[in-house]
Amino acid sequence: MERDATGMTVGPEAIRAARTSWRRRQIVDAATRLMGEQGYHDMSVSALAREAGISVGTVYQYLDNKESILLAVLEDVLDTYAAEVPAAMVGLVDPVERLAAGFLAYLDVVDGRRAAAVLAYRESHSLSRAALQRVIALEVATTGLLVAELRAGSATGALRAHDAELVGWNLTMLAHMWALKHRHLGAYRDVGVYGRAQLSTVLCGLLADAARERYGSFLEPTGALPAQAARRGGGSP
């Protein structure tokens, strides 16, 4: 493969590769938008083509069939989780701090693409068995990053004995909850506040007594909010 002075590949096949990824992004972005509004089944391929500003035929030039459009959309979000969570933990060594940073990063991705996060729950049953396995593997991998920190925290004694696997899935679930139950969480005006509230709820039951003071900043960091939220929140449907 030819390369230019900066190491970028050049030549016809590089052009093709660039066009392919540009087209796929066009399609995935449009599909994410439409599926978020209408769902997978109610999004017709011609509507997708229109939204993406291309023709139906072109969609089929870059993706095999409708199911693979869905898979591409789901992988796109899950890949973002898998990239952002470790990125947020880089440079931190303390397990509890790494856990907190990872969780908040996960939550940020969910917040940035709430519709897409919901799609993983709504539509993954429409995938073939093989595609579903891919999606599940990605989900397990990301949760695994949190589980590892929980185990490390237990090892250093900062965290009480607990089932890291279970608590890891709880954290994942609470992050997804921001998308799944967003309508009911109106009292929390932004993700940051929600994230710190949930982190404190979880860590409060998890931190060893000896470590409580050290990580006090994670516990009720916004002492005023819960009461405020409780007063505001009438659970408007």
Add this chain to the structure above:
Amino acid sequence: MERDATGMTVGPEAIRAARTSWRRRQIVDAATRLMGEQGYHDMSVSALAREAGISVGTVYQYLDNKESILLAVLEDVLDTYAAEVPAAMVGLVDPVERLAAGFLAYLDVVDGRRAAAVLAYRESHSLSRAALQRVIALEVATTGLLVAELRAGSATGALRAHDAELVGWNLTMLAHMWALKHRHLGAYRDVGVYGRAQLSTVLCGLLADAARERYGSFLEPTGALPAQAARRGGGSP
């Protein structure tokens, strides 16, 4: 309306009412089964009729259209929540005990109808706005039962200050998690164990220091399990 000696209504219109509810149950049960396997969109009305052992026309005699089949299925589960949760709390007066009983009852319903519990997440976007409002109202009402006990617990001083609304939704979410993430929770062989584990996780961060001893039975009631589960659980996808 005519009634017999035991107060049951009799006569032609009672027969009709009985037949209607029998047929609706037939249809809802068959639909729950099929939608659990294939999803709402991939379940054809003729397949539903076949599964229920009746003809297509009969389905339309008892339900207006396909969407109302979905609504009937979702309402069926949500009504069960709304019935079982208060039933489990009857006779208990202590808010923490009532909370625990309500949560475990909720979880039992989820466990008994896991497929249907998942449907509420998967398919409710296919409902009309009005039907969606009904479903949401039922969900809010049931979570409200837990929220009320959380508030009561705060009032008696058994629970630390917290946002009852948020923790209520967390509990709801953790109950749904048993259905949504069931594949990842294999280490917990039955709902009871899972329920007590989650209850202890939540209460551990929620109980006021003064109340910890009193409700010790809820905290790590199966001290051995977490470690066991952690050892078993490889997160098989």
Add this chain to the structure above:
DNA sequence: ACATGGACTGAATACTCGTTCAGTAGCGAA
């Protein structure tokens, strides 16, 4: 100027599925 080939188009194809309704079956009353 012309030829070549890849990218793109969108009408045509070949379905499936929700819904209806003319007709059948069964049953109690006269």
Add this chain to the structure above:
DNA sequence: TTCGCTACTGAACGAGTATTCAGTCCATGT
């Protein structure tokens, strides 16, 4: 037996959609 009525049936209809492919367009090389 015959009538009347209700519950039930399932073929037929119409709307809609995933996928294909014959043809157009355009950038490039000769």
